Amino acid sequence: MLRPDDFIAWRGYMPELRQNMATGEWVVIATERARRPEEFASKREPRASSPHRDDCPFCPGNERFTPGPVFSLPTTGPWEVRAVTNKFAALVPDIPLRRSCDGHFRKATGYGFHQVIIETPRHDLPLALQEPAGFDRVVEAWHRSYALLAAAPGVEFVIPFKNHGEAAGTSLEHPHSQIIGLPIFPGHIRGRMEEAIRFYDAEGECVFCAMVRMERQAGARIVAENDRFTAFIPYAAFSPFHLWIFPRVHQSTFRELDDGGKAGLSTILRTVLRKLHAGLGDPDYNLMVRSGPADAPRLKYFHWYISIVPRLGKAAGFELGSGMYINTALPEESAAYLRAVTA
Amino acid sequence: MLRPDDFIAWRGYMPELRQNMATGEWVVIATERARRPEEFASKREPRASSPHRDDCPFCPGNERFTPGPVFSLPTTGPWEVRAVTNKFAALVPDIPLRRSCDGHFRKATGYGFHQVIIETPRHDLPLALQEPAGFDRVVEAWHRSYALLAAAPGVEFVIPFKNHGEAAGTSLEHPHSQIIGLPIFPGHIRGRMEEAIRFYDAEGECVFCAMVRMERQAGARIVAENDRFTAFIPYAAFSPFHLWIFPRVHQSTFRELDDGGKAGLSTILRTVLRKLHAGLGDPDYNLMVRSGPADAPRLKYFHWYISIVPRLGKAAGFELGSGMYINTALPEESAAYLRAVTA
Incomplete structure (x- = not known):
């Protein structure tokens, strides 16, 4: 609750608008409302579990x-990771894909795939606290599921994601991620691809390659790095501690990840999630693999x-209505804070 | 918490994908996960206040x-509605708008407007429970603020919005709405305008006019109506009880609302908010006025x-990653439920 004393005077200050060079979206960096990085740390009790x-x-x-499994790892002996069909699947593979249109009310049957990747047998072991071998297995499982779904007939777009904690929308405590294979191409992603094509046409370079290069040159927003991946808080991050992890070599889809890439991703992901866990007190978060089209050749x-x-704030009316965000943290400060966290 | 019994068998069912004709966005209507309308009702204690x-x-x-006021209503005597400058403004009017670019890191000074509309002197009177005269004043204040901001130099887009309740992102209990005037045009809105132009080019009609006509013909998703406005849950609603209220006559910006329109909007808004309040137990919600460009002529x-x-669910990794939504309520059922609520 704000108190009247907080409202005493209107004092001049200098907020900033920043544009994400890859998406073209503007974000308000609200320096007036900005909080210090450590103020974003979770205040709740540690998650109690067994x-x-x-x-x-x-x-x-x-x-x-659980229906399935689709596969488990390791392939022999007790499982450490299991990929199963989601019992409450949003889309199902056992119906044909049919589009129809009544006037302009267009619909399609809910054909598609929705799997769950159970990340560990341990009910109370969050991904952030897994050993390196655990991260290796989870990355391997994401990649294997992605490849399976991307190759399925009629699938246009595949999205692996993870919801950690209640504010991130999860209903099950046991650490898991999910993967959905869609029979249509999301308009939101198409918009981003159009922006990327526009940049490529003007500059002759992948806009994301250019962004990673420029973020590495600037340095101030880098959180972690290894020879394969760079993790940073983007210049126009739309919310506090919003993080991007990019393969340094150009790859258009997650499927193109090779064995060396998997090892590099496993390592940087562990570093970044441990930093978030330690620095922000095990915050609720969403993690998404954003990839090109399922069946794409290598797109330049x-x-x-x-x-x-x-999930440190809430999207409210302004965000829902304009598609723009107000970020109450300075990306440079947040990145410096996470760089300094030893985890 | 789900229990193992919930997972007993994988049974076939038929989810549906629906495309919003105006935005081009697909949504998953997850019939498997669908809950009955009354199950969405809030279970928390009534808000205690004084x-x-x-x-x-x-x-x-x-x-x-509070800095200001910008204006208050009525213009003489004790105020019933006050429009003030937001003390924690995301954007401020007293700096010049300047764009600059360092490499591809583009930014602009945070020029703009951010006002708060205090809807009532009564700390504990939510908008939904105001008398008709109270709604008249709030609509008048939104319109007046909109016109002020839309006419301000350098303002490209104006968005009035309201966050009701904690899940909707509000930090202050006293009923209020907000309005922001932006010096840039949100990419999200530009995308919607491009979709609308495409439809107009193909069909020779405003896509929203067409949608209102078709929703009225279909009838199943209509929630309330008067001679000026139609309220419905769109065919491809992206979340449970997501509601749209449209002026029946073609108007491209909120500024074009005339006195008869204000009266019609006040009436239907009161009906709809009372239905939500009674039918869903005073749910947290966001309300946004989505308008054309600030300085637009009448766009066809x-x-x-x-x-x-x-705010009955949470956007999670799938929604953040794909821009698509999974709706766990059937729009037709939700609309029938709200139609039947007497409020």
């Missing part, structure tokens, strides 16, 4: 309650990446 | 704590409207 719950469908011993103008959005 | 708080900057007697292809988004 390593195994009889009533959890993702815990070992309850495998019969598009670049896959991972986006991590800690 | 009609006046000494520590609230929006309560009468504390006017010195664009139509202003009000969007109301009850």
Whole structure:
């Protein structure tokens, strides 16, 4: 609750608008409302849990309650990671894809894929705290699921994602990620591709390659780096501690990730998630793999990446209405804070 | 928490994809996950409050704590509605608008307007429960602020909005709405205008006029109507009870609203908000006025409207990553439910 004392005087200050060079979207960096990085740390109690719950469908011993599995890792012995069909799937593979139109009311049958990747047998082990081998397995599972779904007939777009914590929209405590294969191409992604084509046409370079190069030159917003990946808080980050992780070599889809790339991604992802966990007190977050079209050849103008959005604020009327965001953290300050966190 | 029994069997069902004819966006209508309309009703305790708080900057007697006012209504006597400058403004009018670019890192000074409209002197009177005269004043204040900001130099886009309740992102309990005047045009809105131009080019009609006509013909998703406005849950609503209120006559910006229109909007808005309040137990919601460009002449292809988004679910990784939504309510069922609520 704000108090009247907070409202005493209208004092001049200098907010800033920044434009994301890849998406063309403007964001308000609200320096007046800006909080110091450590103020974003979660104030809630640590998540209480136990390593195994009889009533959890993702815990070992309850495998019969999940449809599938699609695969498990390792391929022999007790599982460490399981990919299963989502029991509450948004889209299902066992119906034909049919489009129809009544007037302008266009619809299609809900053909598609929706899988869950159970990241560990341990009910209470968040991804951030897994050992390096655990990250290797999760990255391998994402990649394997992505390849399966991208190759499925009629699938146009595949999106692996993870919801961690209640504010990030998860209903199940057991650490897991999800992957959806869509039979249509999201308009939002098409818009981004059009922006990318426009840049390529003007500059002769992938806009994401250019952005990574320029962020590395600037340095101030880099959070972590290895020989394969760069993690940074983008110049026009739309929310506090919004993070992007980019493969340094040009790749247009997640499928193009090779073994060396998987190792590099596993390492940087562990570093970044540990920094968030330690620096912000295990915040709720969403993680998304944003890739090019499922069946795309290597596109010169598009670049896959991972986006991590800690849920530290709420999209409200302005954001819903304009599609623009007000960021109350300075990207440079947030990045410096995370760089300094040893994790 | 889901229980293992919820996961017993994978049973076939038929989810649906629907495309919004105006935006071109697809939405998943997840019939498998669908809940009955009454299940969306808020389960929390009624909001406890008092009609006046000494520590609230929006309560009468504390006017010195808010910068302004820009205006108040009525123009003489004690105020019923006050428009003031937002003390924590995202954008400020007292700096010049300057764009600059360092490499491709483009920015602009945070020139713009951010006002608050205090909807009532009563700390504990939510908009939904105001008398008709109260709605008249709030609509008049929105319109007056909109006209002021739209006419300000350098303003390209104006968005009035309201955040009701914590899940909708509000930090102050006292009923209020906000209005922001932006010096740039949001890419998200530009995308919608391009879709609208495409439809106009193909069909020779405003896509929103066509949609209202078709929704009225279909009837199943209409929630309320008067001679000036139609309120409905769109065919491809992106979240449960997502509502659109359209002027029936073609108008491209909120500024074009005339006195008869204000009266019609006041009436239908009161009906719709009372139905939501009674039918869903005073849900948190965002309300946005979505209008054409600030300085636009009458555009034949664009139509202003009000969007109301009850915050009954959470956008998670899939939504953030794809820009698509999974709606767990059937628009037809939600609309029938609200139609039946007497309020």
